[in-house]
Amino acid sequence: MTEPAAAVEARLSSTPLRGWPQRLLHVVALAVGWGLFVWGWHDVLGQQWNTTALIWLIAGSLVLLPAMTIAWVLHNVGIHRRKGPRTGLRKVDESYRHDWNGREVSADFAALARASVVVIDVEGKRKVYRAGGILPAVPWTVTQTPLLRAAGSAVPNAGAAAGSDGGAE
Numbered sequence: 001m002t003e004p005a006a007a008v009e010a011r012l013s014s015t016p017l018r019g020w021p022q023r024l025l026h027v028v029a030l031a032v033g034w035g036l037f038v039w040g041w042h043d044v045l046g047q048q049w050n051t052t053a054l055i056w057l058i059a060g061s062l063v064l065l066p067a068m069t070i071a072w073v074l075h076n077v078g079i080h081r082r083k084g085p086r087t088g089l090r091k092v093d094e095s096y097r098h099d100w101n102g103r104e105v106s107a108d109f110a111a112l113a114r115a116s117v118v119v120i121d122v123e124g125k126r127k128v129y130r131a132g133g134i135l136p137a138v139p140w141t142v143t144q145t146p147l148l149r150a151a152g153s154a155v156p157n158a159g160a161a162a163g164s165d166g167g168a169e
Contacts (some may be wrong), residue, residue, distance in 0.1 A: 008036075047052065096109075099127050103125055103126060103127045104125060104126045104127070105127050105129070106126055106127070106128045106129070106131075107128070107129035108129075108131075109129075111131045112129055114130055114131070115131035115132065115134035117131070118130070118131065118132060119131075119132040
């Protein structure tokens, strides 16, 4: 076995339980789990049922679910027979020329990789990515929301820092 394969096998193998306290905890957790399972079924079986609907549900499930599973397996087997086994990933165009909405993307990705702030603007039918100025780091919290402002203005969320609720009076 190669070294990486041995490392993966060692990482994926189960770890032994350490001592009697951990084993006792596992036995208690197992007993509680099975107890909840039995109690749940006892509760379910003690209810009044609409037997006609229940019989249709069980019969339909016993027929429909295996049929759907078999159809899916046969579909995949057919794909394998037509195309053969997968030998790698599909080739995809990695150039980012258009976004999901079909807008043309204009960006200098080398400059953006070095930028600490990236400004994204939509200009007509184009999405333009620009390296922005350096802004101070602001610790965002769930209660703060960024204010709509022009790029390059002062500190984001200045209203929240001053104690207001962002201008809504």
